[in-house]
Amino acid sequence: MGNYSKAIAYHEQSLAIAREIQDRQGEGSSLGNLGLAYDVLGNYPKAIAYHEQSLAIAREIQDRLGESQSLSNVGLMLLKLNRLAEAESTLQTAIAVQESLRTGLTDRNKISIADTQKNAYRLLQQVLIAQKQPEAALEIAERGRARALVELLTSRFSNQSLTDLQNTIQAPNINTIRQIAKTQNATLVQYSIVSSEQLYIWVIKPTGEITFRSTQLDSSQPLTQLVSNSRSDLGVRGRAGIKISQQSPPSSQTDPLAQLYQFLIAPIAQDLPTDPNQRVIFLPQGELFLVPFAALPNAQNRPLIERHTISTAPSIQTLALTQTLAQRPKTKGGAVIVGDPTMPIYKDEPLQPLPAARQEAIAIGQQLNTSPLIGAQATKATVLQQMPNARLLHFATHGLLDPVQGDIPGAIALTPSGQDNGFLSAGEIFNLKLNADLVVLSACDTGRGEITGDGVVGLSRSFIAAGAPSVVVSLWAVNDQSTSELMQEFYRQLKQQPDKAQALRQAMLAARKQHSDPSYWAAFTLVGEAK
Numbered sequence: 236m237g238n239y240s241k242a243i244a245y246h247e248q249s250l251a252i253a254r255e256i257q258d259r260q261g262e263g264s265s266l267g268n269l270g271l272a273y274d275v276l277g278n279y280p281k282a283i284a285y286h287e288q289s290l291a292i293a294r295e296i297q298d299r300l301g302e303s304q305s306l307s308n309v310g311l312m313l314l315k316l317n318r319l320a321e322a323e324s325t326l327q328t329a330i331a332v333q334e335s336l337r338t339g340l341t342d343r344n345k346i347s348i349a350d351t352q353k354n355a356y357r358l359l360q361q362v363l364i365a366q367k368q369p370e371a372a373l374e375i376a377e378r379g380r381a382r383a384l385v386e387l388l389t390s391r392f393s394n395q396s397l398t399d400l401q402n403t404i405q406a407p408n409i410n411t412i413r414q415i416a417k418t419q420n421a422t423l424v425q426y427s428i429v430s431s432e433q434l435y436i437w438v439i440k441p442t443g444e445i446t447f448r449s450t451q452l453d454s455s456q457p458l459t460q461l462v463s464n465s466r467s468d469l470g471v472r473g474r475a476g477i478k479i480s481q482q483s484p485p486s487s488q489t490d491p492l493a494q495l496y497q498f499l500i501a502p503i504a505q506d507l508p509t510d511p512n513q514r515v516i517f518l519p520q521g522e523l524f525l526v527p528f529a530a531l532p533n534a535q536n537r538p539l540i541e542r543h544t545i546s547t548a549p550s551i552q553t554l555a556l557t558q559t560l561a562q563r564p565k566t567k568g569g570a571v572i573v574g575d576p577t578m579p580i581y582k583d584e585p586l587q588p589l590p591a592a593r594q595e596a597i598a599i600g601q602q603l604n605t606s607p608l609i610g611a612q613a614t615k616a617t618v619l620q621q622m623p624n625a626r627l628l629h630f631a632t633h634g635l636l637d638p639v640q641g642d643i644p645g646a647i648a649l650t651p652s653g654q655d656n657g658f659l660s661a662g663e664i665f666n667l668k669l670n671a672d673l674v675v676l677s678a679c680d681t682g683r684g685e686i687t688g689d690g691v692v693g694l695s696r697s698f699i700a701a702g703a704p705s706v707v708v709s710l711w712a713v714n715d716q717s718t719s720e721l722m723q724e725f726y727r728q729l730k731q732q733p734d735k736a737q738a739l740r741q742a743m744l745a746a747r748k749q750h751s752d753p754s755y756w757a758a759f760t761l762v763g764e765a766k
Contacts, residue, residue: 239272239275239276242272243269243272243273246265246268246269246272247265247269249261249265249268250262250265250266250269253265259292259295259296260292260296260298260301262292263288263289263292263293263296263298263301263305264289264301266285266286266288266289266292267285267286267289267301267304267305267308269285270282270283270284270285270286270289270308270312271308273285274308274311274312274315279312279315279316280316282308282312283309283312283313283316286305286308286309286312287305287309289301289305289308290302290305290306290309293305299332299335299336300336302332303329303330303332303333303336303352303355306325306326306328306329306332306355307326307329307354307355307358309325310322310325310326310329310355310358310359310362311354311358313325314358314361314362314365317365319362319365319366320366322358322362323359323362323363323366326355326358326359326362327359329355330352330355330356330359330375330378333348333352333355336348337382342383342386342387342700343642343643345382345383345386345689346383346687346688346689346692349379349382349383349687349688349689350687350688352379352688353379353688356375356376356378356379357379357427357429357430359372359375360372360375360376360427360429360435361429361430361433363375364435364447364449369437369445369447370409370445370447371409372435372447373409373412373425373437373439373445373447374406374407374408374409374412376425376427376435376437377406377407377412377425377550377551377552378406379688380518380520380549380550380688380689380690381549381550381552381553381689381690382406382689383689384549384550384553384689384690384696384699384700385550385552385553385556387700388553388556388557388560388699388700389556391700391702392556392559392560392563392702393559406552407551407552407555409445411555412439412445412551413439413443413445415551415552415554415555416439416440416441416443416551417441417442417443418555418558419441419514419516419554419558420441420513420514421441421513421514421515421516421765422438422439422440422441422506422507422508422513422514422515422516423437423438423439423516423518423551423554424436424437424438424439424503424507424515424516424517424518425437425439425518425551426499426517426518426519426520426523427520428458428520428521428523431452431454431457431458432451432452432454433449433450433451433452434449434450434452434458434498434499435447435448435449435450436448436449436450436499436502436503438503438506438507439551440506440508446503446506448502448503448506450498450502452498456494458498458521458522458523459521459522461491461494461495461498462491462495462522462523462525462526463522464491465491465492465494465495465526465527466525466710466711468490468491468492469492469527469530469711469752469753469754469757490532492527492530492531492532492753493531493532495526495531496531496532496533496539499523499526499528499531500531500533500539501533504533507542507543508543511541511542511543511544511740512544512737513543513544514543514544514545514546514734514736514737514765515543515544515545515546516545516546516547516548516554517545517546517547517548518547518548518549518550518551519547521686522686524547524682524686524690524691525682525683525686525710527710527753527757527758527760528545528547528760529545529740529743529753529756529757529760530753530757538747538753538757540740540743540744540747540757541744544734544736544737544740544765545736545740545760545761546735546736546739546760546761546762546763546765547760547761547762548762548763549689549690549691549696549762550690553699553763554763554764557699557704557705557763557764558704558764558766560702560703560704560764561672561704561705561764561766563670565626565670565672566624566626566670567624568624568625568626568670569603569605569625569626569627570600570603570605570625570626570627570628570629571608571618571621571622571625571627571628571629572596572599572600572603572605572607572608572627572629572631573596573607573608573609573613573618573629573630573631573632573649574589574592574593574594574595574596574597574607574608574609574613574631574632575588575589575590575592575593575596575609575610575613575631575632576608576609576610576611576613576614576632576648576649576650576657577610577611577613577650577651578633578648578650578657579648579649579650579651579656579657579658580651580656580657581635581648581658586633586648587633589631589632589633589715590715591715591716591718591719592631592632592677592715592718592719593609593610593631594719595631595677595718595719595722595723596608596609596629596631597609598719598723599629599631599722599723599726602723602726602727602730603627603726610650611650612650613632613649613650614649614650614651614652614657615649615650615651615652615655615657615658615659616652616653616655618649618659619659619663619667622667622669622671623667623668623669623670624670625669625670625671626670626671626672626673627671627672627673627674627675628669628671628673628674628675628703629674629675629677629722630647630674630675630676630677630678631677631678631718631719631722632647632648632649632677632678633647633648633678633679634646634647634648634676634678634679634680634681634694634709635647635648635658635680636680636683636684636693638660638661638662639656639658639660640658640660640662640663641660641661641662641663642662643660643661643662643665643684643685643692643693643696643697644661644683644684644685644692644693645660645661645681645683645684645693645694645697646658646659646660646661646694647659647676647678647681647694648678661684661693661694661696661697662697664694664697664698664701665696665697665700665701666701667701667702668701668702669698669701669702669703670702671702671703672703672704672705673703673705673706673707673735674698674703674705674706674707675706675707675722675725676694676695676698676706676707676708676709677707677709677713677718677722678709678713679709679711679712679713680709680710680711680712681693681694681695681708681709682694682695682708682709682710682760682762683710683711684696694706694708695708695762699762699763703763704763704764705735705761705762705763705764705765706761706762706763707725707735707739707759707760707761707762708759708760708762709758709759709760710758710759710760711754711758713758713759714754714755717746717749717750717755717756718758720746720749721742721743721745721746721756721759722742724741724742724745724746725738725739725742726738727742728741728742733766734765734766735761735764735765735766736761736765737765739759739760739761743756743757743759
């Protein structure tokens with residue numbers, strides 16, 4: 236409520252009681268709260284004194300979480316006092332303590348703890364940028380994202396010994412980051428939202444050249460709101476062809492996609508490749524995972540996909556790991572193509588049939604000389620049996636955002652049989668071992684999920700965790716007919732050249748000639764490996 240003097244009085248009473256009853260944890264907590272109050276009042280030296288007392292108690296009672304929080308708080312105060320060298324050293328210690336807490340945790344708990352640990356990584360980036368060390372800041376930005384996924388992939392798919400594994404799991408240094416850009420032969424664009432008013436962007440070229448840009452955001456219109464508005468203005472459609480929004484396209488002055496271009500692309504436009512066939516890999520953070528980069532229009536209203544071949548990834552290090560997955564010895568398996576299953580019941584109603592998804596599966600089956608699983612054939616049991624050996628998985632069906640089983644959001648609708656409900660959940664996919672080079676989720680919202688410090692937790696992450704190096708997913712509820720046409724073109728392109736990002740680009744450009752509205756062609760994105 237902004238009544239800090241009264242808050243301080245209560246915290247001081249609380250502190251006195253904690254000391255009287257010798258509650259060391261309560262004492263440390265009260266000291267920390269006093270430090271936070273004096274921070275808001277701008278009395279940073281006093282705030283530091285309280286946080287340091289809180290830190291001493293946390294160390295004494297071996298409260299590692301409390302220790303890392305107190306260190307982060309001290310680091311923030313030192314940054315505000317412009318004592319940058321001390322702030323850097325304090326925040327490095329905070330991060331080391333935080334990372335020690337991850338040992339032995341499950342994947343899900345690592346994701347949860349990552350969400351409580353974001354501040355120290357952000358603050359340290361700000362401290363390093365203030366000291367004109369953009370490359371060191373990039374190392375920290377990379378160190379603070381998708382760690383759980385990196386650890387999971389490394390432990391699941393690496394033949395290394397435990398010691399080598401620990402080395403691989405270490406966040407990459409600047410030379411490794413340069414090497415990954417070179418090996419990918421792509422321009423990497425890493426975003427870091429360090430505050431509601433500040434966005435950091437690094438562009439890493441295949442030559443190893445690194446450019447850093449810092450962009451001021453409009454605090455009156457947060458990025459979260461802008462991304463949300465851009466999705467509303469696209470007029471979200473259902474895979475069954477129901478257009479929910481009938482808005483006319485907004486004028487460019489208020490067009491959220493154009494505004495997103497100004498924040499995300501305009502500052503680095505001159506750093507991107509001029510050859511449209513050279514790949515650009517976006518490494519978003521937070522709500523930026525929901526941005527349809529392909530559709531972002533420049534001042535001439537030309538969408539980004541016209542000028543660049545685009546894909547995304549949760550982190551730079553995941554790119555190295557998905558590339559390793561793509562280079563595994565190939566299995567002899569063929570394609571599993573699912574289209575318009577006999578729909579399962581969801582919330583007491585059967586999901587709508589998808590006639591265009593059926594056409595899509597039949598047409599793609601003909602292109603790949605494979606009989607698709609459609610209608611009653613597409614049972615969950617059959618699909619699960621065929622998935623492990625398949626080289627390609629294509630699902631043209633409904634996708635759900637909700638957690639259907641377990642705590643990972645997302646599911647794919649298949650035909651129920653026997654005791655199963657017909658939903659293949661993200662949690663079940665997470666536990667599979669796949670050999671597929673490519674998974675295409677031609678369904679609604681398959682690229683969405685729970686946005687965490689570890690990236691988007693949902694279907695795409697589950698498929699990558701199961702061993703798929705490349706996943707094509709959608710960012711909204713897609714139109715049934717236009718999606719069918721786009722997917723058929725994608726496979727035609729893929730036959731002519733092996734680059735999945737390039738094939739998706741050509742399919743989008745072809746679809747755009749039919750439908751200028753980006754909601755028809757810009758929903759899909761390639762996550763992971765392009766080759």
